[in-house]
Amino acid sequence: MFQFSTMSDAEVFRTLSYLAKSNNGQFKSVKQAQFLTKQYKRSFTEVQHTVDSVKKNFNIDITDTQYIVSVDAYMQWADYGVRGNRPIMWVFVMDDQGVVAQYKLGFVGDMRKGCSVDPEKTTKLWERVGEVTPLVMPVVEQAPESNFVGVPGERIEIVGTIKAVFEFNKTRRFSYYDSSIGYVTKVDVNGNDVVYFGKLGEKGDHVAVKATIKDHSIRDGRKQTIISRPRAI
Numbered sequence: 001m002f003q004f005s006t007m008s009d010a011e012v013f014r015t016l017s018y019l020a021k022s023n024n025g026q027f028k029s030v031k032q033a034q035f036l037t038k039q040y041k042r043s044f045t046e047v048q049h050t051v052d053s054v055k056k057n058f059n060i061d062i063t064d065t066q067y068i069v070s071v072d073a074y075m076q077w078a079d080y081g082v083r084g085n086r087p088i089m090w091v092f093v094m095d096d097q098g099v100v101a102q103y104k105l106g107f108v109g110d111m112r113k114g115c116s117v118d119p120e121k122t123t124k125l126w127e128r129v130g131e132v133t134p135l136v137m138p139v140v141e142q143a144p145e146s147n148f149v150g151v152p153g154e155r156i157e158i159v160g161t162i163k164a165v166f167e168f169n170k171t172r173r174f175s176y177y178d179s180s181i182g183y184v185t186k187v188d189v190n191g192n193d194v195v196y197f198g199k200l201g202e203k204g205d206h207v208a209v210k211a212t213i214k215d216h217s218i219r220d221g222r223k224q225t226i227i228s229r230p231r232a233i
Helices: 007-022 030-046 051-058
Strands: 002-004 067-076 085-095 098-110 114-127 155-169 181-189 192-196 206-219 222-232
Touching: 002 007, 007 067, 007 098, 030 067, 030 085, 030 155, 051 114, 085 114
Parallel strands: 192 222
Antiparallel strands: 002 067, 067 085, 085 098, 098 114, 155 181, 155 206, 181 192, 206 222
16 A cells, blocks of 8 residues: 655645646746745755755755755555555755656665665656746845854743744654654744744744754854754743
């Protein structure tokens, strides 16, 4: 029995496969490009993929202007436990115009003891042929500048408002029982971006926690502070 890991995986696979088959991978409209790019590119950056990590982990070459979208599924052929299940993963290489290529990944190990992607088993299924007529994207105004909060290693009080909660599909599950859904919470603290890789509440909620400053980084040109071990105060 074949099954996608989540309904989101099934929808992503249908959408991107349809574009590859019907439109040489290109988005059908500017509106579709804006909506899907925002959704997919956000997942790529929040999982913190890089050009080097995609090559190392999946044996897939991408450029600085490209990103990947992964789709998880599994095949079950027996009812005697997790060893009767095998993971399946597709990776779509994307750019601002749509799908560039599609790959299928291979795995080593089993679902009981744990399995992982084997880069040597990566197979290219489809690739965009020729050029596409670029979609003209509207200019997006830059958000006000964000500054770092605290010092890495310091434990401080964080008070702000949740500006976004992102849900994404994890690129790797280490066992059958491991959830394939992850969350990223972005908190506005006096105009500064504070990020927690987990869920602190819903968009618009007020947050008051004591947390450890894990790291400082820059995403989409904005400084952001990553926290860990938050505890409500």
